[in-house]
Amino acid sequence: xxxxxxxxxxxxxxxxxxxxxxxxxLIGVSRKTINTIENGVxxxxxTLALTLAKALNCSVHDLFALPE
Amino acid sequence: xSANPVSRARLFGSAAIVITxxxxxxxxxxxxxxxxxxxxxxxxxxALGYAALSFVLHLSYPDAAExxxxxxxxxxxxxxxxxxxxxxxWVFLVFLALSLTGRMDPAMAFYWLGPxxxxxxxxxxxxxxxxxxxx
Numbered sequence: 001x002x003x004x005x006x007x008x009x010x011x012x013x014x015x016x017x018x019x020x021x022x023x024x025x026l027i028g029v030s031r032k033t034i035n036t037i038e039n040g041v042x043x044x045x046x047t048l049a050l051t052l053a054k055a056l057n058c059s060v061h062d063l064f065a066l067p068e
Numbered sequence: 069x070s071a072n073p074v075s076r077a078r079l080f081g082s083a084a085i086v087i088t089x090x091x092x093x094x095x096x097x098x099x100x101x102x103x104x105x106x107x108x109x110x111x112x113x114x115a116l117g118y119a120a121l122s123f124v125l126h127l128s129y130p131d132a133a134e135x136x137x138x139x140x141x142x143x144x145x146x147x148x149x150x151x152x153x154x155x156x157x158w159v160f161l162v163f164l165a166l167s168l169t170g171r172m173d174p175a176m177a178f179y180w181l182g183p184x185x186x187x188x189x190x191x192x193x194x195x196x197x198x199x200x201x202x203x
Contacts, residue, residue, distance in 0.1 A: 021071075028131070029138035030072060032203035041201065042140050 006065040010038045012056045074136035075203045081118030082190035089187035144202035152189035
Protein backbone atom coordinates (compact mmCIF):
# COMPACT_ATOMS: atom_id res chain seq x y z
CA UNK A 1 0.00 0.00 0.00
CA UNK A 2 1.43 3.38 -1.00
CA UNK A 3 -0.22 6.37 0.64
CA UNK A 4 0.76 9.89 -0.34
CA UNK A 5 1.92 11.69 2.78
CA UNK A 6 0.76 15.23 3.55
CA UNK A 7 3.86 17.23 4.47
CA UNK A 8 3.85 20.46 6.49
CA UNK A 9 7.63 20.64 6.85
CA UNK A 10 7.95 23.77 4.70
CA UNK A 11 5.52 25.68 6.96
CA UNK A 12 7.29 24.72 10.18
CA UNK A 13 10.72 25.40 8.67
CA UNK A 14 9.57 28.86 7.58
CA UNK A 15 8.17 29.51 11.07
CA UNK A 16 11.58 28.61 12.50
CA UNK A 17 13.11 31.08 10.01
CA UNK A 18 15.42 28.43 8.57
CA UNK A 19 16.43 27.89 4.97
CA UNK A 20 16.53 24.35 3.57
CA UNK A 21 20.33 24.43 3.75
CA UNK A 22 20.33 25.64 7.38
CA UNK A 23 17.90 22.92 8.45
CA UNK A 24 19.93 20.34 6.52
CA UNK A 25 23.13 21.41 8.27
CA LEU A 26 21.37 21.37 11.62
CA ILE A 27 20.42 17.69 11.36
CA GLY A 28 23.29 16.47 9.16
CA VAL A 29 21.53 15.68 5.88
CA SER A 30 21.80 17.15 2.39
CA ARG A 31 19.74 20.15 1.27
CA LYS A 32 18.28 17.97 -1.49
CA THR A 33 16.86 15.62 1.12
CA ILE A 34 14.99 18.47 2.83
CA ASN A 35 13.81 19.69 -0.57
CA THR A 36 12.49 16.30 -1.68
CA ILE A 37 10.78 15.67 1.67
CA GLU A 38 9.00 19.04 1.41
CA ASN A 39 7.90 18.26 -2.14
CA GLY A 40 6.63 14.80 -1.19
CA VAL A 41 9.16 13.06 -3.43
CA UNK A 42 11.02 11.34 -0.59
CA UNK A 43 9.39 9.83 2.49
CA UNK A 44 11.75 9.99 5.47
CA UNK A 45 12.32 7.17 7.95
CA UNK A 46 10.89 7.34 11.45
CA THR A 47 14.32 8.32 12.77
CA LEU A 48 14.68 11.21 10.34
CA ALA A 49 11.08 12.34 10.92
CA LEU A 50 11.71 12.42 14.68
CA THR A 51 14.99 14.28 14.14
CA LEU A 52 13.23 16.88 12.00
CA ALA A 53 10.48 17.30 14.59
CA LYS A 54 13.04 17.72 17.37
CA ALA A 55 15.00 20.30 15.36
CA LEU A 56 11.83 22.29 14.63
CA ASN A 57 10.50 21.91 18.18
CA CYS A 58 7.24 20.27 17.15
CA SER A 59 5.81 16.76 16.89
CA VAL A 60 6.03 14.38 13.95
CA HIS A 61 2.23 14.66 13.65
CA ASP A 62 2.63 18.40 13.03
CA LEU A 63 5.03 17.73 10.14
CA PHE A 64 3.40 14.74 8.51
CA ALA A 65 -0.16 13.52 8.19
CA LEU A 66 -2.10 10.84 6.34
CA PRO A 67 -4.86 11.97 3.96
CA GLU A 68 -8.37 11.89 5.48
CA UNK B 69 24.84 21.81 -8.14
CA SER B 70 25.55 20.72 -4.60
CA ALA B 71 28.01 22.71 -2.48
CA ASN B 72 28.96 19.50 -0.68
CA PRO B 73 32.47 18.48 -1.89
CA VAL B 74 31.82 14.77 -1.34
CA SER B 75 28.53 14.88 -3.29
CA ARG B 76 30.15 16.90 -6.05
CA ALA B 77 33.08 14.46 -6.35
CA ARG B 78 30.63 11.54 -6.40
CA LEU B 79 28.63 13.11 -9.23
CA PHE B 80 31.70 14.00 -11.33
CA GLY B 81 33.38 10.66 -10.57
CA SER B 82 30.28 8.69 -11.57
CA ALA B 83 29.84 10.79 -14.72
CA ALA B 84 33.53 10.31 -15.62
CA ILE B 85 33.23 6.51 -15.34
CA VAL B 86 30.09 6.51 -17.50
CA ILE B 87 31.58 8.82 -20.15
CA THR B 88 34.84 6.84 -20.33
CA UNK B 89 32.96 3.56 -20.68
CA UNK B 90 30.69 5.00 -23.37
CA UNK B 91 33.74 6.32 -25.23
CA UNK B 92 35.32 2.85 -25.06
CA UNK B 93 32.09 1.27 -26.32
CA UNK B 94 31.78 3.70 -29.24
CA UNK B 95 35.47 3.27 -30.12
CA UNK B 96 35.09 -0.52 -30.08
CA UNK B 97 31.98 -0.42 -32.29
CA UNK B 98 33.68 1.93 -34.77
CA UNK B 99 37.01 0.03 -34.49
CA UNK B 100 38.95 3.20 -33.82
CA UNK B 101 41.31 4.35 -31.06
CA UNK B 102 43.37 2.25 -28.67
CA UNK B 103 42.92 -1.46 -27.98
CA UNK B 104 40.40 -2.87 -25.52
CA UNK B 105 43.16 -3.51 -23.00
CA UNK B 106 44.20 0.16 -23.11
CA UNK B 107 40.56 1.22 -22.67
CA UNK B 108 40.25 -1.16 -19.71
CA UNK B 109 43.30 0.58 -18.21
CA UNK B 110 41.80 4.03 -18.82
CA UNK B 111 38.44 3.07 -17.27
CA UNK B 112 40.23 1.48 -14.33
CA UNK B 113 42.45 4.55 -13.83
CA UNK B 114 39.40 6.86 -13.83
CA ALA B 115 37.59 4.62 -11.32
CA LEU B 116 40.63 4.31 -9.03
CA GLY B 117 41.27 8.07 -9.29
CA TYR B 118 37.69 8.76 -8.23
CA ALA B 119 37.99 6.24 -5.38
CA ALA B 120 41.21 7.90 -4.13
CA LEU B 121 39.71 11.39 -4.38
CA SER B 122 36.57 10.23 -2.59
CA PHE B 123 38.66 8.64 0.19
CA VAL B 124 40.64 11.87 0.73
CA LEU B 125 37.46 13.99 0.73
CA HIS B 126 35.76 11.69 3.24
CA LEU B 127 38.72 12.12 5.59
CA SER B 128 38.99 15.88 5.00
CA TYR B 129 35.28 16.71 5.30
CA PRO B 130 33.66 14.19 7.70
CA ASP B 131 30.52 16.30 8.25
CA ALA B 132 30.03 16.77 4.52
CA ALA B 133 30.56 13.03 4.02
CA GLU B 134 27.85 12.28 6.57
CA UNK B 135 25.41 14.61 4.77
CA UNK B 136 26.43 13.20 1.38
CA UNK B 137 25.55 9.69 2.58
CA UNK B 138 22.31 10.61 4.32
CA UNK B 139 19.14 8.57 4.12
CA UNK B 140 17.98 9.69 0.69
CA UNK B 141 21.38 9.36 -0.99
CA UNK B 142 21.90 5.93 0.57
CA UNK B 143 18.55 4.81 -0.87
CA UNK B 144 19.49 6.23 -4.30
CA UNK B 145 22.86 4.46 -4.11
CA UNK B 146 21.23 1.16 -3.14
CA UNK B 147 18.74 1.51 -6.03
CA UNK B 148 21.63 2.06 -8.45
CA UNK B 149 23.36 -1.13 -7.23
CA UNK B 150 20.11 -3.11 -7.61
CA UNK B 151 19.64 -1.71 -11.13
CA UNK B 152 23.27 -2.59 -11.91
CA UNK B 153 22.73 -6.17 -10.74
CA UNK B 154 19.73 -6.66 -13.04
CA UNK B 155 21.47 -4.92 -15.95
CA UNK B 156 24.47 -7.22 -15.68
CA UNK B 157 22.20 -10.27 -15.41
CA TRP B 158 20.29 -9.33 -18.58
CA VAL B 159 23.45 -8.40 -20.49
CA PHE B 160 25.00 -11.71 -19.39
CA LEU B 161 21.99 -13.61 -20.76
CA VAL B 162 22.13 -11.70 -24.06
CA PHE B 163 25.88 -12.28 -24.36
CA LEU B 164 25.39 -15.97 -23.48
CA ALA B 165 22.82 -16.33 -26.26
CA LEU B 166 25.10 -14.52 -28.73
CA SER B 167 28.07 -16.67 -27.72
CA LEU B 168 26.13 -19.94 -27.95
CA THR B 169 24.86 -19.04 -31.42
CA GLY B 170 28.39 -18.12 -32.55
CA ARG B 171 27.64 -14.41 -33.04
CA MET B 172 30.00 -13.23 -30.33
CA ASP B 173 33.39 -14.34 -29.12
CA PRO B 174 33.04 -15.62 -25.50
CA ALA B 175 36.28 -13.83 -24.52
CA MET B 176 34.85 -10.55 -25.89
CA ALA B 177 31.57 -11.17 -24.04
CA PHE B 178 33.45 -11.72 -20.79
CA TYR B 179 35.50 -8.56 -21.39
CA TRP B 180 32.41 -6.35 -21.91
CA LEU B 181 30.65 -7.60 -18.80
CA GLY B 182 33.24 -5.67 -16.76
CA PRO B 183 32.38 -2.21 -18.12
CA UNK B 184 28.65 -2.94 -17.78
CA UNK B 185 29.17 -4.00 -14.17
CA UNK B 186 31.25 -0.89 -13.48
CA UNK B 187 29.35 1.75 -15.42
CA UNK B 188 25.65 0.94 -15.02
CA UNK B 189 25.35 1.74 -11.26
CA UNK B 190 27.10 5.14 -11.67
CA UNK B 191 24.92 5.85 -14.74
CA UNK B 192 21.80 5.12 -12.69
CA UNK B 193 23.08 7.36 -9.89
CA UNK B 194 23.82 10.24 -12.28
CA UNK B 195 20.28 9.94 -13.66
CA UNK B 196 18.93 10.01 -10.07
CA UNK B 197 20.86 13.24 -9.45
CA UNK B 198 19.62 14.77 -12.72
CA UNK B 199 16.04 13.82 -11.76
CA UNK B 200 16.47 15.52 -8.37
CA UNK B 201 16.25 12.23 -6.45
CA UNK B 202 19.79 12.40 -5.04
CA UNK B 203 22.60 14.90 -4.59
